[in-house]
Amino acid sequence: MNTQMSPNTSPNPSPSHLADAPAEDRLAFAITEVARQFPDRTAIVAGAGGESSRTIDYAALAGAIAKLESSLDRVRPVGIIARANRTESLVVLAAACGRQHVPVAFLAEDSRDLIGELRDWVTVDDSLLLVANPAAQRREFEAVATHVVVATSGTSGPPKLVEHSWDSLLAAARLAEQWHGLGWILVYDATRWAGIQVWLQSLLTGGRLVVPASRDPDTVLKAIVDEQATVLPATPTLLRRLLTSADRSLLAKARLDRITLGGETADGLLLEQARTAFPAVKITQVYATTELGEVFRVTDGLAGFPVNWLGRSLAGGARLGMRRDGELLVQLSRDSAEVATGDLIEKRGDRYEFTGRRSDVIVVGGAKVLPRRVEELLRGVPGIADARVYGMPSAITGELVAAEVVLTEPLPEGSTPESIRAGALAACRSGLEPHGVPRILDIVKKITTNPAGKVPRRQA
């Protein structure tokens, strides 16, 4: 079992050296630097919080990267498809391909059928063995611009492949001193944008990447406690699950310094619950999409973003706008086109808060319902830990509002699942228009999520 418990405070690799290296070289450079200075330092803990975990140190990663780089140099493939299940394999593939200027694609389980677009690319699995295909094209020396291919999660359309330059991929990485040697929990899929950002961040800063054995709340918390991880990047749905469904004593032992939320928008109630569980925590909410990358971050711990951000150039250079119907528009830089995000915002006091995606709107007998509003109401009902509201097709009214709820453990004093359900429906009747009241309300053990960890808005 790994003995390197305390976060390392000396600056390595030096931020200035790292920033000097071309973007595609940085990951390999960072890992090699840490391996040189601290070969035994743990880079990755896989299967944390579970039956058996395994640790991979920086020296092992550096060795694997060097080995793969010589294969890449010899074979010169047109591109590499990373078909690996282990996080350490993905890291090695990214680092080696980057430094060898070979394009690399990360395809999640459900995007494997998009592979057809990457003809002549060579697939590499966890063995990290590169098998040359004599019939395949060899890359010419003046290579195609090196890039990374990532699959979108399919939340805003069918999954598709998106190309990113290494500069774009690394744009959001924080390399300053204060971010070095921290413990990061990876609960995102390591082949998708959000997951890639987490492992890049950890490895670029000599950190320890903790990969829990599963996404079960108790396992994740045990991983946090066992490995003393202090940074949790997660979706609001997952955070809510940790806060409401996990073993109370485990939750009390976990100490988080930072929570970074993304993928969905968080409501005020969740942010309060997080601060209650982790009093010292700093909460950052990141607004990003696979196509745009990171657009902005909110660090004041409040839901939504300040009203005066609309129409101004933000810290990252992006400019926000709003269509008349409330849809958020983003212009990444002065030369780029304005993109309609599909996200709806609404002014509430001195904030713009997210009310849901345009495609989430449920239409009942011609009247529109925003699922998030119904969810926020349901979560306020005593006995309900979390809720998912979605549209169910109806030949009579077009759609119906349906909901699934997870109950708190334990239930409030004197209540039963049936009494909570009746109370929830009554609360909806008094708080919503008639067409907005859920017509189907099921009690479930766990909120349904899609492979990216987000909540589907049409019948599962």
Add this chain to the structure above:
Amino acid sequence: MSSLSDSTTAAIVAAIGQVLHDTGRAADAVEPQMLLATDLGLDSLDLAQTVVLLERSLGVDPFRAPPAGSARPAIRTVADLVSIYSQGLSARPAQRLP
């Protein structure tokens, strides 16, 4: 009455009762001749919910694909519902209701 329509009737009565209960109304006796709208106070949303509940309990939704070439039959009473669901359950093509 065949046992098919007995159990179908029971399922429909139960579904309507559930709808009334869920919407905070008293679920008194539901009789076949009762008018859905006038006697039971059910609106289109209530009916839509009933249909979803019945799809769960009976496994069919006769409203989803109206028979080719015919209009959707009028559903006025509880008995009308029993009729359309009985037809949906047996494999006979749907017939116009009187």
